[in-house]
Amino acid sequence: MCGIVGVFDLQGKRAFSRELISQMNETQHHRGPDEGGIHIEPGVGFGHRRLSIIDLSSGQQPLFNEDGSVVVTYNGEIYNFSELSDELKACGHIFKTHCDTEVIVHAWEEWGEACVERFRGMFAFAIWDRNQQTLFLARDRLGIKPLFYAVLPDNSFAFSSELKALKILDNLPREIDPTCIEDYFTFGYVPEPKTIFKNVYKLRPGHTLLIKHGDSVPEPQEYWDIPFTPVNYVSEAALKEELIQRMREAVNIRMVAEVPLGAFLSGGVDSSAIVAMMAQQQEKPVHTCAIGFDVKQFNETEFATQVAVQYKTDHVEEIVGSDDFDLLDTLADLYDEPYADSSAIPTYRVCQLAKKHVTVALSGDGGDEHFAGYRRYRWHMNEEKIRQILPLSIRKPLFGALGKLYPKADWAPRVFRAKTTFQGLARSSVEAYLHTVSLLSDEQRDSLFSDELKTALKGYKSIETFNYYVNKSPTKDPLALIQYLDMKTYLVGDILTKVDRASMAHALEVRVPLLDHKFIEWVSGLPSNVKLKGQEGKYILKKSLEPYLPNDVLYRPKMGFGVPLAKWFRGPLKGKIQQSLLGDTIRRSGLFNMNYVEKVITQHQSGARDYSVIIWSLLMFNAFLERELEAAA
Template sequence: MCGIAGIFHRETAKPVDPARVRGMTDAIAHRGPDGAGVWTGSGVGLGHRRLAIIDPTPAGAQPMLLDHLTIVFNGEIYNFAEVRAELSLAGHRFHTDCDTEVILHAYRKWGPACLDRFNGMFAFALHDAAENTLFLARDRFGVKPLFYATLSDGALLFASELKAILAHPLFRAVPDLTAIDDYLAYGYVPDDACIVAGVSKLPAGHHMLVRRGQPLPAPTKWYQLSFADRATGSVAALTEELDARLRDAVRSRMVADVPLGAFLSGGVDSSGVVAMMAEASPHAVQTCSIGFDSAGYDETRYARIVADRFATDHRERTVAAGDFGLIDTLVAAYDEPFADASALPTYRVCELARETVTVALSGDGADEAFAGYRRHAFHAAEERVRGLIPARLREPVFGRLGAAYPKLAWAPQVLRAKSTLQSLGQSGAEAYATAVGITSHADRHALYAPGFARSLSGHRAEDRYVKAMTDAPARDPIDRAQYADMQIWLPGDILTKVDRASMAVSLEAREPLLDHRLVEFAARLPASMRLHRGQGKWLLKKALARRLPDEILYRRKMGFVTPITAWFRGPLAAEAQRIGEGSALSATGWFDGARLKSVADDHRSGRADHGRLLWQLLMLEKSLTRLFGVA
């Protein structure tokens, strides 16, 4: 794992000052503490920060050259040995044992089509001096990030993190107001947007070939996940195939020349990964867990069950429920505002893992691939109801009922029917787009000052979800929801969370459950084998049943949660008051000060629960201050 950055002059081959490239890579030194390198050529400069994992000798240092090709690479190619063997048979000669050199040779032989041969997580930039081109590429699901921007003189900047772009002295950062709406809708800035105007993220599964003297091209999609096909076979046969794919995905990610371990939450996904690792390893697997001193948020008991079952070398650390001292650290790590509160325990477990290992396997990706979120079950149930009632009746009937029904946020779950009635009055895509968000369109606009709302020019954050579901290569409503999650939620929230938290402490995180062959297998499963009678990850749990007890497989999903509602009525009550009475958000002129005050006062008094919204606002304020000097 590493950090990359660079400059490419698109118009003319102006010299690149190595100090400017070095300044960009210095901004992301945490991504690669084991080495640094800068290379400049005609109109181009490439920079690299190295976290040595495969072939940690100096031979694996970057930027790496092969004839007229030069590369900087962030990530891992898990099948590099197989690709190398194929290239060797074709006459290619290798001088290192690292995957970086394999990419160079593969590009020389196949060009951009080399990406189809790679199984891995990656973002890289490859300069071809003979063709005067810069090739940027990102892995299938967006595990590794890649930002880019154009300067006023036409120069293209690229980097692993936003802070490296901002380190260039000629780049001027101003906020993108539509990204504010996106952030408040989802709690993160999606991959098709950026909080800084003029900065883009190369989308997952895309590449871009930039040629000197030509306009900047649009990214080209090189990978498409499809839910349109269906696997055939018995449950027993598909369970066996899934088991084999799981074992292969985990084993392929255990190759490292440095200490390796795993995160263990005690949930199905991380427990399954640890079980597979234990089978494949001749030594005790090193595992780590984070617990909370509040029983309602602590899962360490389940992690210990799994650790004992597989005799892992297990370590755990208890974090106080008031562990909000990380806020400024997280703001610095994520750059863009990021309000997934599970980033706090994620950072802590990465910190704990880094004390003994350099690589850690996680269980991320299974919920998206195998329909493991509760919202998937709710969506499927609502779609069954929609299928029974004509659309011309659904909207007026359920729309009116939803509008009239009281919110009852204080009531038991069974009585909180308002959102369900409102959802049934919408199309499936519209309803899911709302369900996956944090703050609804109406609630966001209630926060905005009139001028800010007008500046959005009709932009609506939910539209990207509606479009993704409408255009999905899919057969079933669950297919469409999962496809949209894979395109938007996974890279924007889950993978961003893990990448920034792990890289902040110089730890490489690997996601075996996002092996593309495994995900493609899951996408071909009949929807009923992913979500069966309200039970998500159905076939995955059957495949793991021989290894894990029911207590792990079928307990209520918790995930990494933090008590933010209580924080804003206790130790962070002053922050809530400040947001309501004159924070930097009020100074922007974007928000209605009276509404901010009402939100803060109602939460602190207990009249309403605005904990998640206040967390969003707090993280937004701190990010704006850090990025743009808003105060």
């Protein structure tokens, strides 16, 4: 993996300083500690930090075509680069390296904007074509690799792999977007294409941006979407066989590297499946690593060990203490904007562990989203049966009243939390799903936000993020629709963001076979009843894997990758919570109702309620605000 930066004069040919590009580039040194490169010409400046994986002796970036008229800065891996290289050579293109980067410049020359449709992999890149006076940016189909950009007040355009590189620019707009505060306390992250700052954006997954010198910046163009084209199959046995073949192929093409390669092994279905496929395709033991916890309810290492023993992997694991909260300040620096997934802590630790042994690690991310593995899919579809029987005009007053009357039971298992179910049934299908995935409910956000913030929101609600994707969704199937929503929001905004920043902090490349776009195109077309069969999520995936993995791994309850927040906030972090969330930064922001904040802290620390999610979200938002104040000082 790598880090990329660049600036572009939209109208003129100003000379960008090498020092500026270098400063932007060095903020991302962790993404590519092996080498750095800069290219500057009138009106354009590119920077690159390299983590060498393939063709270690060459492939330095920015990289050029034969006559130097096309230059690219690129972050990612294109797994079919060898076949594309052969095709491009047959078209007359001359290659100087054996790396995937050079394929991009020649593919641009040969196919123009359509080049991205040829690439199989994860990528974010920018191309400057001097002859056409064109800047071209692209991001991979699923958003595995990040790409930020902004149009600056001086009529220049800037981009980078991480927001921190853009923060180097003195004229970067740093006004907080109030709609992103609503989004953050709903989702736990700021969803694409927005960032926490007005007029600073993320390029959406599966999109490109073509800017002609002298023109204004147009809207990005989508080049790929999840198709949900129905798949025909003759039998379940044939379907299982094809699934394994396709998964094996997606894993195989991601095992090419000139550096040590291994895998994360959590003990869950997805990571275990990846390890099983890897072990069958190489003679030497697979390097695997796992993180465990000293609290049993969060510890999955016994299941990871079962798989490691079965496949004789070279396995290492470390136990993380339940007081591993020293990373709080590190996380705020890592993510650049508010980010509230507390599993970022163990993810950071497993990447740290992996880097001691390998430079590339395969991950099982993506399996829950497109095989319907989350428990919330089951809950949603159970509620959907009632929603399909009773119209909203009946459900809304009936279940709305029950939802208000029924006591909240944070302590109870989900099946006994009728209040949440009643609240879901009082909503439309999409509103109910948003209610299910929201960190803070509509009522909690209303209580938390100050009158000033509510005024600034001008009626904006986070449901607009879901509605955008509902309106463009290729499927209306109830289960497939919420999977689509997750793949467009949660997967990219939370899961992939978490893994990218945590892995890149340790100069570790993570590859995700289950997010291979060809594999996803096929899986998306499978009928929903083979993904969620009755109450069994990932049905067809688990059935396919029965010859390869123990039943304990396949059919045990899902645990997740959590940390004991509630315990921390009543114990070792009690003082920090009081100091941070009742301190000057939060108060002076004018964004929150401080009476409600005090109530949340008091009730949580007394044990009356579990408000750990609200407290963590506020804690991470406060850490972001403190860094913004430091930058402004």
